[in-house]
Amino acid sequence: MAGSGGPGGGAGGSQGAGAGPGAALRAPRAPLLLAALVLGAYCLCALPGRCPRAPRAPAPAAPPRAARGPGAPVLPVASGPGRRRFPQALIVGVKKGGTRALLEFLRLHPDIRALGSEPHFFDRWSLMPRTLDGQITIEKTPSYFVTLEAPPRIHSMSPDTKLIVVVRDPVTRAISDYAQTLSKTPGLPSFRTLAFRHGLGPVDTAWSAVRIGLYAQHLDNWLRYFPLSRFLFVSGERLVSDPAGEVGRVQDFLGLRRVVTDKHFYFNATKGFPCLKKAQGSGRPRCLGKSKGRPHPRVPEAVVQRLRDFYQPFNRKFYQMIGQDFGWD
Secondary structure (H helix, E strand, O other), rough: OOOHOOOOOOOHHHHHHHOOOOHHHHHOHHHHHHHHHHHHHHHHHHHOOOOOOOOOOOOOOOOOOOOOOOOOOOOEEEOOOOOOOOOEEEEEEEOOOOHHHHHHHHOOOOOOOOOOOOOOHHOOOOOOEEEEEEEEEEEOOOHHOOOOOHHHHHHHHOOOOOEEEEOOOOHHHHHHHHHHHHHHOOOEEEEEEEHEEEOOOOOOOOOHHHHHHOOHHHHHHHHOOOOOOHEEEEEEHHHOOHHHHHHHHHHHHHHOOOOOOOOEEEOOOOEEEEEOOOOOOOOEEEEOOOOOOOOOOOOHHHHHHHHHHHHHHHHHHHHHHOOOOOOOO
């Protein structure tokens, strides 16, 4: 064992033991044989059609424009026609408030390019689409409003973005949120069980259906990065009762002509929701999918009242923050 680490031990010792005149003559054979094989393969492949083409490596994606703030994340940008620009306006919330309806209504405007539903660019870093000149591009992802990381990411990359928040009575919104989840998970516990701890104990703000409705708390986080003037708060209730009026406010906020007006809407009594009249060249009117206008499960009045009492101070603070009263109380 002691000798294995010395000059004559291990691999070095065995190499020395095999050295001799015969080994010196045999040593060059391996390199010569390898060179011959390589030369033969080259000559064979020089013949037309005998060697397959090597696959082309994909072209590297062009890097996005430099972010406007220190420490901004480097995010991918999709290819395609147009310029690489961030959306000039974002519908940042809220879930089950009417964001999909607003997006579909805005699609009627020729100067608006509304992206696919919920790209999640700023909270999941999906591909950033390109924007055509002369258009305002709008992205809708309702989870942004309640995601702590979304405001600093958006601000660092596009601090001039206009932000649209569609809000709705937080109690009705929570029940609608529950109805959507229940349709996908039939064995879900009752709304009352999820909304309160220990029966009718304290409201469980850890449940997302309740937590999303704390609009004042979420807005506090956004106002650390954006002034209030960058926001427009849209009433989810008025999107149903007066869609043209609310969409008109959005067009004004975006600096666009009021192209989308009363003539584009009719009320569908079956769905209890406004639908779009058929556009020129289209065969029939267009309503939102069957998941919109979904009937809500019956929730006991005592549960509803408890939630109204819980949300009341948060609603009032929200009204004060934005200078707008939605009348939920």
